[in-house]
Amino acid sequence: MSAVATYTLRLGDDALVAAQRLAGWISRAPELEEDLALANIALDLLGQARSLLTYAGSFDGRSEDDLAYLRDEREFCNVQFVELPNGDFGMTIARMLFFSAYQYLLYDRLSGSADPTLAAVAARAVKEVAYHRDHAVQWTLRLGDGTDESHVRMQAALEACWPYTAELFESDALTREVAAAGVGVDPGTFSPQWASFVDGILKEATLTVPVLPARVTGGRRGIHTEHMGYLLAEMQYLRRSYPEDTEW
Amino acid sequence: MPETAELAERFEATLAADQRIEPRDWMPEGYRTTLIRQIAQHAHSEVIGMQPEGNWISRAPSLKRKAILVAKVQDEAGHGLYLYSAAETLGVSRAELTDLLHDGQQKYSSIFNYPTLTWADVGAIGWLVDGAAITNQIPLCRCSYGPYARAMVRVCKEESFHQRQGYEILYTLSHGSSRQKAMAQDALDRWYWPSLMMFGPPDAESTHSARSMAWRIKRLSNDELRQRFVDMIVPQAEALGLTLPDPQLTWNAERGHYDHGPIDWEEFTRVLRGHGPCNAARMEHKRRAHAEGAWVRDAAVAYAAKRSVEAVSVA
Ligand SMILES: [Fe+2]
Numbered sequence: 001m002s003a004v005a006t007y008t009l010r011l012g013d014d015a016l017v018a019a020q021r022l023a024g025w026i027s028r029a030p031e032l033e034e035d036l037a038l039a040n041i042a043l044d045l046l047g048q049a050r051s052l053l054t055y056a057g058s059f060d061g062r063s064e065d066d067l068a069y070l071r072d073e074r075e076f077c078n079v080q081f082v083e084l085p086n087g088d089f090g091m092t093i094a095r096m097l098f099f100s101a102y103q104y105l106l107y108d109r110l111s112g113s114a115d116p117t118l119a120a121v122a123a124r125a126v127k128e129v130a131y132h133r134d135h136a137v138q139w140t141l142r143l144g145d146g147t148d149e150s151h152v153r154m155q156a157a158l159e160a161c162w163p164y165t166a167e168l169f170e171s172d173a174l175t176r177e178v179a180a181a182g183v184g185v186d187p188g189t190f191s192p193q194w195a196s197f198v199d200g201i202l203k204e205a206t207l208t209v210p211v212l213p214a215r216v217t218g219g220r221r222g223i224h225t226e227h228m229g230y231l232l233a234e235m236q237y238l239r240r241s242y243p244e245d246t247e248w
Numbered sequence: 249m250p251e252t253a254e255l256a257e258r259f260e261a262t263l264a265a266d267q268r269i270e271p272r273d274w275m276p277e278g279y280r281t282t283l284i285r286q287i288a289q290h291a292h293s294e295v296i297g298m299q300p301e302g303n304w305i306s307r308a309p310s311l312k313r314k315a316i317l318v319a320k321v322q323d324e325a326g327h328g329l330y331l332y333s334a335a336e337t338l339g340v341s342r343a344e345l346t347d348l349l350h351d352g353q354q355k356y357s358s359i360f361n362y363p364t365l366t367w368a369d370v371g372a373i374g375w376l377v378d379g380a381a382i383t384n385q386i387p388l389c390r391c392s393y394g395p396y397a398r399a400m401v402r403v404c405k406e407e408s409f410h411q412r413q414g415y416e417i418l419y420t421l422s423h424g425s426s427r428q429k430a431m432a433q434d435a436l437d438r439w440y441w442p443s444l445m446m447f448g449p450p451d452a453e454s455t456h457s458a459r460s461m462a463w464r465i466k467r468l469s470n471d472e473l474r475q476r477f478v479d480m481i482v483p484q485a486e487a488l489g490l491t492l493p494d495p496q497l498t499w500n501a502e503r504g505h506y507d508h509g510p511i512d513w514e515e516f517t518r519v520l521r522g523h524g525p526c527n528a529a530r531m532e533h534k535r536r537a538h539a540e541g542a543w544v545r546d547a548a549v550a551y552a553a554k555r556s557v558e559a560v561s562v563a
């Protein structure tokens with residue numbers, strides 16, 4: 001696969017797996033408004049995933065569904081962060097805060113990509129992600145500065161997520177190559193902006209920025225957590241049970 | 249203050265002129281409680297209905313279908329919200345109605361007590377269940393209570409999308425491989441009869457119907473609505489190339505309608521009384537989500553209270 005295709009696939013897998021997780025909240029949210037909001041965010045992420053996978057697949061003649069349904073675990077290159085189970089609502093909000101803040105900075109830069117398809121996808125996505133980030137910020141404030149229980153739960157959620165966030169900003173030969181060509185973004189370049197945004201919100205929410213070492217990672221190389229296999233088993237089972245059937 | 253008799257006369261005159269009763273208008277207590285019961289049951293149905301279809305979001309067979317299904321279930325949450333708002337204009341809160349549902353004092357449509365066993369069930373629900381809902385709700389757009397009628401206008405538009413999407417799922421399956429077609433037929437076999445039951449008991453045995461008709465809450469009887477529905481789906485089933493599991497289904501040229509076979513009202517009653525395949529699971533899921541969300545709702549209330557204290561002390 002070309003560097004652009006692999007780079008696009010990484011972003012597409014992040015969005016797809018995040019959408020799959022978030023959609024798991026539908027009918028389980030703390031209130032009906034949140035069922036709507038989380039479904040809406042899942043739908044945006046799924047839309048981003050579809051555009052990105054379609055583009056990634058166009059390089060070697062695969063469809064979005066070929067990529068989503070017919071790859072094995074080791075071929076998925078999303079960060080581990082997005083595949084973790086939802087946990088409680090606090091955990092979901094912590095993940096959305098970290099992830100949407102990351103996606104916002106990423107898409108904002110990517111909208112200036114020399115690759116017109118990536119630029120167009122990013123320009124649309126950045127507007128969606130601005131809403132996701134705002135939603136996560138509002139809830140971080142409410143949970144952090146709500147009740148004693150919500151404060152404790154939110155702090156615990158931040159700490160559970162934190163070690164996985166480092167992977168979002170890893171640079172490697174591929175990110176450096178696409179960044180040098182002006183088509184992609186090296187995520188390491190915007191990690192200071194991410195950190196200062198997150199710091200500001202957590203302080204306002206009376207929460208503490210975790211001081212925890214980053215976990216050993218590998219999502220970009222297809223090394224996942226044990227949760228990933230189950231996520232894919234569920235997502236892919238029907239399609240794979242009917243290998244002859246491509247129309248649904 | 250005008251006398252009650254005078255108010256009642258005005259209420260009757262509004263109905264007779266086929267105009268809308270609005271929240272500020274006087275209304276008989278029975279009218280109010282009937283509407284609360286019906287709108288709440290309708291709202292609860294939208295919300296509980298998210299479960300059987302939500303059951304297939306994680307396993308939808310293509311990303312396009314997954315997106316359509318998420319959007320559909322999201323619409324149902326939206327319908328729940330409009331309907332709870334319509335009920336709130338009658339002086340009850342959503343929280344009270346939710347408690348009544350959780351305590352088993354209010355019901356939701358029995359159709360959602362059947363399981364979604366295969367992907368084709370998502371198609372069958374869209375086509376038949378949303379189709380039956382539209383048949384029921386189109387006359388409700390002219391219901392005498394303004395907020396309910398207006399909520400129904402918005403809901404009906406979205407339901408007709410849902411029905412088309414469900415039909416399209418079944419059409420794709422029934423024109424696909426033999427396994428896909430068998431999956432579609434099996435779903436139809438299981439959802440056909442419960443969807444006919446959605447219109448409620450036959451007119452002769454329907455307890456609330458006459459009064460609701462007089463109040464112009466209900467415009468057509470259960471059997472009339474069921475007939476409309478059957479007349480609509482028979483040609484659609486033919487176009488799908490699927491067989492409705494009703495050997496007695498025949499065109500009655502004299503009546504200009506299809507005759508259908510006898511409905512198993514005993515099964516309807518059993519499911520209604522709580523003994524359907526999923527009654528316990530649906531309520532357990534709903535109560536658990538509500539209980540697990542309590543700390544989140546409490547936090548939102550506490551946070552808002554802190555903000556309003558700050559706003560006051562700044563002012
Ligand atoms: Fe609905």
Ligand SMILES: [Fe+2]
Nearest residue numbers: 324378407410
């Ligand atoms: Fe619907």
